[in-house]
Amino acid sequence: MSSELIILECLVGPLKTKDSGLIAAYETALGARDLSLLPVTDQILRDAASLRATHNLKTPDAIHAATALSVNVEISDSLLYYLKVLYMEGIF
DSSP, X not given: OEETHHHHHHHHHXXXXXXXXXXXXHHHHHTOTTOOEEOOOHHHHHHHHHHHHHHOOOHXXXXXXXXXXXXXXXXXXXXXXXXXXXXXXXXX
């Protein structure tokens, strides 16, 4: 399960580099039957804003976290902290 936002996040890099093989690989993976992509709804955006405000997440991470929470996936504070550290280190 993931937010539909993952489509944008996965494709930007290979589109910039015009890597058609990687684009095709991502399209195949994103179209897999066992991957459920949930739409970004108004409520998810409101919940994401709250997560950004309370955990200092970047917008995409807040949207993914809010999407997961919308279907009762448990997200720990340690995961939220880890995401912040990755951004601070420039990994994302």
